[in-house]
Amino acid sequence: MPGQAPAPPGASLGQDFVDAARQMGLTAVRVSASQGVLKVADAEHTILFDSLRRVWEQSPLEGRPAVVESFLRAALSKVDAPDRTGFAEARDRLLLRVAHPSYAQVPGADISAPRWDLVPGYLSVFLVVDEPQTMWTVLDDHLVKWAKTFEQLYYNAIDNLRRRTDPKRQRVVPSFPVIRYYQDNDAFDAARLLLLSDFVLPWPKDGVVFGVPTRDHFFFAPVRGTETITTLQAMIELCDRFLKEGAKPISDQLFWFDGHAFEHIAITREPQGTRMRPPERLKNAIVG
Numbered sequence: 001m002p003g004q005a006p007a008p009p010g011a012s013l014g015q016d017f018v019d020a021a022r023q024m025g026l027t028a029v030r031v032s033a034s035q036g037v038l039k040v041a042d043a044e045h046t047i048l049f050d051s052l053r054r055v056w057e058q059s060p061l062e063g064r065p066a067v068v069e070s071f072l073r074a075a076l077s078k079v080d081a082p083d084r085t086g087f088a089e090a091r092d093r094l095l096l097r098v099a100h101p102s103y104a105q106v107p108g109a110d111i112s113a114p115r116w117d118l119v120p121g122y123l124s125v126f127l128v129v130d131e132p133q134t135m136w137t138v139l140d141d142h143l144v145k146w147a148k149t150f151e152q153l154y155y156n157a158i159d160n161l162r163r164r165t166d167p168k169r170q171r172v173v174p175s176f177p178v179i180r181y182y183q184d185n186d187a188f189d190a191a192r193l194l195l196l197s198d199f200v201l202p203w204p205k206d207g208v209v210f211g212v213p214t215r216d217h218f219f220f221a222p223v224r225g226t227e228t229i230t231t232l233q234a235m236i237e238l239c240d241r242f243l244k245e246g247a248k249p250i251s252d253q254l255f256w257f258d259g260h261a262f263e264h265i266a267i268t269r270e271p272q273g274t275r276m277r278p279p280e281r282l283k284n285a286i287v288g
Contacts, residue, residue: 013049013056013068020069038072047072055102063249070103070248073137087146090129090138094157096191097126097137098212099250104137112140114150119262122251123212125194127153135187158194165192167199173219176234178227181219189218190250196220196257206285207258209265213239214246223256228286229276236267236274256282 017036021028029044030037038045052071059067097103101124104113116125127138127150143150164186173179182199183189190212192199200208200222209232210220219238221231232254239252254265256279266277278286 013053016065016068019065020072023069024072066248087148091156093129093131094153095128095130095161095188096157096194097128098123098190098193099126113137114140114143119255119264122253122264127157161188161191162195165195170199178231179219179221179234183216185216187215189216192218203259207256209254209256211235211239211254212250213242213252214250215248216246217242223285225288226286232276
């Protein structure tokens, strides 16, 4: 309608689909309530909205466009990851992507990406290949073709990530020095949570709490008794700020790593205030 304000980003799945296609240099040929059709080279690719809609609706309004773009990149990763790529070519460029478990879900497409569910329902680890002009997700098809397991490729990828990470470059959050962060803006900052033991030396007996709100934000702090409650409250504020400022959202939740296992710290944002529910083991560590 003339004079009507444009819909904000995330208000329409169809519009976000069209915008994401344009951002990727593609053309949305047709869009309906149930699916969208993209033109890639000379072929048309149909993207069903079933699972995408569920993830899209559950995401914060401002994060929905990025969710659609990530979904489309995963859906087209078979195009981006040509069959000609062998393990020898990919080995030195293998890296890790920490993302929401839906990162590589592609309904209606005959592809599947192996993953490690770090915190089921919240954080998963995917294998990617970082090329100079693009980055693509390693699929089950690649494991078969390369005759490799996920575990074998994971150890290769974590070595590559460690080589391009310098823990000495971590910094303190000026307003809350107990919280430290690492930011290279190279698309792999969140994945560096897998190197937490390299960043925190000596390792604290009760582990570390951390947040990865977006692909390019990773902050953490040692568990220090009841002081940890104040630290977590500051981390919630950081999460909210970075989700507004950054792209490629991952999670508005916080997490705990005790040196052996990862656990979810439930954060609920309500009109009357934000509620925080640490897991029982962390509560016991906090109260001593």
